[in-house]
Amino acid sequence: MRSERRPLRLKQYLAFPLKHDGAHTLGIVVLRVVSAFLPTAKMLILARFVDEALRELRQGAISEKLLGIAGMLVGVLLLGKAVELLMSYLSIHFSTLVSAAHERRLIEKKSRVCFSVLENAEDYELMCRVMDDQSDRMVAAFENLMALAECLLRILFVGLAVAGMNLWCGGFLLAVLLAILPVAKKCGGESYSAYEAATKYYKVSRYLRRVLSERDYVGERTQYAYTPHVQELWDEAQEQARLKMKWATKKNMIRTKLLTGAIAVFAVLLYGGMLLPLSRGDLTAGDYVSVVTTTAQIISMLTWSFAILAEKFEENQRYAEDLERFLDLPEEQAEAAAEQRGQLVLPTVSQIEFRDVSFCYPGCEQPVLNHVSFRLNKGSSYALVGKNGAGKTTIIKLLTGLYTSYTGEILVDGKELRDMDAQTKQGLFSVIYQDFARYQLTVRENLTLGCPVPPEESAIWQLVDSLDLREKLDGLPEGLETNLGRLEEIGIDFSGGEWQKIAIARAVLKRAPILIMDEPTAALDPLHERAIFQLFAEHSKNASISILITHRLGGIRSVDHILVLEDGAVCEEGSHEALMRQQGLYAALYTEQERWYR
Numbered sequence: 001m002r003s004e005r006r007p008l009r010l011k012q013y014l015a016f017p018l019k020h021d022g023a024h025t026l027g028i029v030v031l032r033v034v035s036a037f038l039p040t041a042k043m044l045i046l047a048r049f050v051d052e053a054l055r056e057l058r059q060g061a062i063s064e065k066l067l068g069i070a071g072m073l074v075g076v077l078l079l080g081k082a083v084e085l086l087m088s089y090l091s092i093h094f095s096t097l098v099s100a101a102h103e104r105r106l107i108e109k110k111s112r113v114c115f116s117v118l119e120n121a122e123d124y125e126l127m128c129r130v131m132d133d134q135s136d137r138m139v140a141a142f143e144n145l146m147a148l149a150e151c152l153l154r155i156l157f158v159g160l161a162v163a164g165m166n167l168w169c170g171g172f173l174l175a176v177l178l179a180i181l182p183v184a185k186k187c188g189g190e191s192y193s194a195y196e197a198a199t200k201y202y203k204v205s206r207y208l209r210r211v212l213s214e215r216d217y218v219g220e221r222t223q224y225a226y227t228p229h230v231q232e233l234w235d236e237a238q239e240q241a242r243l244k245m246k247w248a249t250k251k252n253m254i255r256t257k258l259l260t261g262a263i264a265v266f267a268v269l270l271y272g273g274m275l276l277p278l279s280r281g282d283l284t285a286g287d288y289v290s291v292v293t294t295t296a297q298i299i300s301m302l303t304w305s306f307a308i309l310a311e312k313f314e315e316n317q318r319y320a321e322d323l324e325r326f327l328d329l330p331e332e333q334a335e336a337a338a339e340q341r342g343q344l345v346l347p348t349v350s351q352i353e354f355r356d357v358s359f360c361y362p363g364c365e366q367p368v369l370n371h372v373s374f375r376l377n378k379g380s381s382y383a384l385v386g387k388n389g390a391g392k393t394t395i396i397k398l399l400t401g402l403y404t405s406y407t408g409e410i411l412v413d414g415k416e417l418r419d420m421d422a423q424t425k426q427g428l429f430s431v432i433y434q435d436f437a438r439y440q441l442t443v444r445e446n447l448t449l450g451c452p453v454p455p456e457e458s459a460i461w462q463l464v465d466s467l468d469l470r471e472k473l474d475g476l477p478e479g480l481e482t483n484l485g486r487l488e489e490i491g492i493d494f495s496g497g498e499w500q501k502i503a504i505a506r507a508v509l510k511r512a513p514i515l516i517m518d519e520p521t522a523a524l525d526p527l528h529e530r531a532i533f534q535l536f537a538e539h540s541k542n543a544s545i546s547i548l549i550t551h552r553l554g555g556i557r558s559v560d561h562i563l564v565l566e567d568g569a570v571c572e573e574g575s576h577e578a579l580m581r582q583q584g585l586y587a588a589l590y591t592e593q594e595r596w597y598r
């Protein structure tokens, strides 16, 4: 649900540009004010020119005075062109600088928001709305604000000047302005509401576009030939979004057209009415001509560009509200602490305890963990075992702080995890996730991204050897500096297993006291799988606590302590031998797997 409406948010569109490109912003503001005054100047000079020309025509001679006024008229026209040119020049600098700064701010924020926020549908949609056309929005909103302010100033200057000549006409301009404002506001509000409603469908269509076009899906896309089906789903989502927008646009158009028609009728009546003071001599011919031409221009501006600008302004107000809510989203503290990465201290840990922990995923009612209790002690290795969906990965997500909405306690050396500061938490874990990331950066960056300080070259190569990667890396054109992926011209891709080894090396090189491996051998052949389990066993001796999740039960025989999970609770625990003697779930899983290898 949308938060309560708040007052004008001009500061978003003024303070941000001023901060990031003060000189050009101020330049544009000054030029807009000058530009706003030009129609009034033109109107006043034109009135004088017409009156003087008529007078001199009657006398049959053209004076220098008339030429002077004509020169002033040309001067104003030239000034208008110069202002336009200068404004375009400043706008180029302004828009590139401000849009880059705005985009950076959004991406930085998005990279910091809490993991749980990404899983909340409402917040996710808010992010989609704010991030869409991310860079252009801020510049477009500023330009809209400036154009609107210029329009209002133009009307004010012209209105005052016209009121000086004819009060009725000045009053009429003001009345038109007052009639247009609420209509435009309503149109803008409805446009943005339609956009809000359409985001749900845009979100789906954006995902489907990825399935249809991205490299990750190319294998299955070709194999299963699902493109026409997904294309249909994409068309459907696009159509739904289009329909939401179409109704709002149609309604707005009808409203604006009705209003414009009414204003045009009143304008004709007014110009007719002004013939009376003209015939009485209360208004000069010059005043009449210049007032009619200028107000006609202003009215057409009011009913067309001003209405659109005011409508857009209302949309931008709503965008600013969304932007503020987005910028207020809770951040992952560990990300915020990333700036002090170089000073990250890797703590020592003696014990982790889950004390009666229960947990439901946000938006779900069914608990995934049910009163889970266990202890992990320094110097030992542990394995989490259980059927799919038993809750193993969820335990790791809670332990690494991705979710904090559990009940019970997770204690690290007696201290509740939720109460620890971001930096300490960040230093606790080295994790290899099941869905590890593949960074399209150099091999070195892929290996060392997690290290608070760059590791020794010898440590990197020792690990490369134990993962059997030396030959592969030696064969790369630029060794560790070779780019992986396809972003660069020379980009090398790895196999799934090689990428997994790189992810393992990244975690191990961090040397945090708690090492967690979630299915680290899923993409590896049996020989390399064995090497990983050996690496885990070796590392367990160095790291304080090591935790392994795997379905390859042969690899965990040497693990000190095994926790068996079923339906979100620990149902058995002990060493491999003890669990086999128990003849429970672990023994059943192990025996079943062993049978395959006989």
Ligand code: ADP
Pocket (backbone or CB within 6 Å): 119, 361, 362, 364, 368, 386, 387, 388, 389, 390, 391, 392, 393, 394, 395
């Ligand atoms: P395991 O690692 O033991 O295979 P998980 O811990 O990944 O199991 O998942 C446990 C249960 O939680 C599963 O039933 C799964 O459907 C559910 N689950 C996992 N992630 C989410 C999520 N982000 N939102 C809702 N439910 C989830």
